[in-house]
Amino acid sequence: MHSTAEENYIKAIYKLSGGGTNAVSTTGLSETLQTKPASVSDMLRKLSAKDLVHYVKYHGVQLTAEGQRVALKIIRKHRLWEVFLVQKLHFTWDEVHEVAEQMEHVKSELLIQRLDEFLGHPRIDPHGDPIPTEAGELREEEQRVLASLAIEQKGVVCRVKDSQPAFLQYLNRVGIQIGTQLQVVDKIPYDNSLEISINKSKSVILSSDVLEKIFVINP
Amino acid sequence: MHSTAEENYIKAIYKLSGGGTNAVSTTGLSETLQTKPASVSDMLRKLSAKDLVHYVKYHGVQLTAEGQRVALKIIRKHRLWEVFLVQKLHFTWDEVHEVAEQMEHVKSELLIQRLDEFLGHPRIDPHGDPIPTEAGELREEEQRVLASLAIEQKGVVCRVKDSQPAFLQYLNRVGIQIGTQLQVVDKIPYDNSLEISINKSKSVILSSDVLEKIFVINP
C-alpha cells in the first residue's frame, strides 16, 4: 500500500487540480502540505515512478487514472469518518478535520464498507461535500453559491468551501450549519453583502467573502 | 507526542513484563515486534533518553511510571476500538485486532472520551480484557483459567489469552465467544484435556493448550 505521506500528496494534488485534470505547481503543493518545494520535487519523482502521477519537470503534475482512484478512496474515507465523528460522537464542525485526517489513513477495506453501512450510506459529509461511492464516483447535487441568491429567495446550506477552524467557528456563532434554512432579506449594493435570515428568525449581514464560501440547494 | 513505533515498543514492553514490573529482554521484544535485536537496542536507548523506560545495558528494560501511563493509554484506545468494531461494525473477533492496531495510534483525547461514552463505558473488550479507565487504572474481575474447572463446574467465557487469527478462528468454529456458557462434562487424565459442553448443548474436547488460554468468570 501507499504511505501516509504519499496519500497526503495525492490528496493535495487532487484538491489543487480541482478533481485531477489541471496541472498543479510544486510551490502550490509545498504550501498546501507545509513543506519546502525541494521536498515536493523529491516526492513527485517517487510518485511518478509508481505511476500515480504524470510529472513533467518544471511543468507541474497531474494525477494518473490510478492516482485519481487512490485520491477518491482517501477522500471517501476522510468524509465517512467526518460523518461518524459529527453524527455519532457529536463532534462539532471545526473539531472534525484534524481527527479525520488521521483516520483516513487506516488501511482496511472491510472497515470502510462497514462504516459506510453503519452510517446509512451518507451522500454528503458534515461540510456538505459529496462522499465518493465505493466504485470511486463523485455524484454532485445542483448547488448555488449563497452570493447568487436574489432577494426573498430561500436555500438550505449544503456546503462550505473553507474548512479552517476560524471560519467554522464563525459560522457556529452566527448559527449556520449544514441543513440550516436561509432566506435573503436584503441586498446591500455598496459592498455586495447580504442580509440573511437564519431558520426563519434572526437575521445577520454576511460579507461577500463569506457569501462566496457558502453553498445552498433548493429548500 | 510519541511516534507509532515508540508506542508499539511501549505496548510490547508492557505486555511482556506482565504489567510493567518485570524486566523484559531484548530478544523477547525483537520477537514480539518482528524486528532484529539490534533495532531493539537502538530504540531502547531512545526510550530511555525520554524517560519512558529504565534501561540497563545487557540487563533488560522496565517501564517507568510515565511509560506505564503511556502504555495504559494505548491499551485503552486499542480495546475501545475493538469494542466499537465488534459491537457497532459487526466485525468478528479475528478481524478486529489488525484494524485496532492502527486506530490505537490516532491522537485525540476528545475522540477517545467520546468513543468511550458512545460505547456506554464498556469494562471489557471483545476478548474479555479489561479496559483501562481514563485515569489509567486497570480493574480486574476474578477469573479462572478454564483448565482449572472441576467436573460439572460451569463458567462464562470472559477472556482468551491468545489473539492470533488462527486461534480465534478455531474458537469461532467450535462456537466459543465471550459470553459463552461452558460446563465441564468430563476430564481426560491422559493428556489433561477436558470435554466441555457449549451453551448447554453440543460438547467438544479441548486440549490442555487451549484450556490454558480461555478464562471464565462465575455464571
Add this chain to the structure above:
DNA sequence: ATTAAAGTTTAGGTTTGCCTAAATAAATTT
C-alpha cells in the same frame, strides 16, 4: 575457572521524508 554458547550492543549502512544551499529553467521586465 575456563571455555563455549547465547544474548546484546556497537558500527556502519539503507530507505523514507524531510531540510538548506546552490544550480538551473521559465517567466517577466526592461
Add this chain to the structure above:
DNA sequence: AAATTTATTTAGGCAAACCTAAACTTTAAT
C-alpha cells in the same frame, strides 16, 4: 533580446527506524 526575478530542481545532509556483521557481555557447561 537581454537581464532580472521567480519557480523548480539537484546536491548533499539529517533523523527515524530499520538492517547485517562484528564486537562484546553474560550465562551455562565443562
